[in-house]
Amino acid sequence: MLDETVHHAPDLERQLLRRSVLALAASRDACRGCHRTPLVGERVHLYDDGRMLCELCRRERKETPIRSEPVRGNEHGNAVRMTDQRPGGARRRVA
Ligand SMILES: [Zn+2]
Numbered sequence: 001m002l003d004e005t006v007h008h009a010p011d012l013e014r015q016l017l018r019r020s021v022l023a024l025a026a027s028r029d030a031c032r033g034c035h036r037t038p039l040v041g042e043r044v045h046l047y048d049d050g051r052m053l054c055e056l057c058r059r060e061r062k063e064t065p066i067r068s069e070p071v072r073g074n075e076h077g078n079a080v081r082m083t084d085q086r087p088g089g090a091r092r093r094v095a
Pocket residue numbers: 031032033034035036053054055056057058
């Protein structure tokens with residue numbers, strides 16, 4: 001029975017979800033080039049007209065940003081960067 005409800009208006013639900021996700025993304029600083037929300041710790045570049053570009057998009061343009069800064073963590077804060085610290089671990093291959 002639950003299935004029927006789910007299948008009843010999938011498009012509408014998907015639209016609403018999509019819209020809220022987009023709204024969420026828009027409320028944060030998204031890259032103007034690729035519309036991606038930069039990751040915490042990633043360097044972003046701000047331009048005098050208010051645009052923000054991520055590192056990757058910035059390289060494709062010749063303009064000089066007025067400001068460059070790393071993305072700070074949001075309210076969740078404690079992103080942990082995983083680094084492979086095993087000796088020789090990065091080279092190890094799984095057969
Ligand atoms: Zn970008």
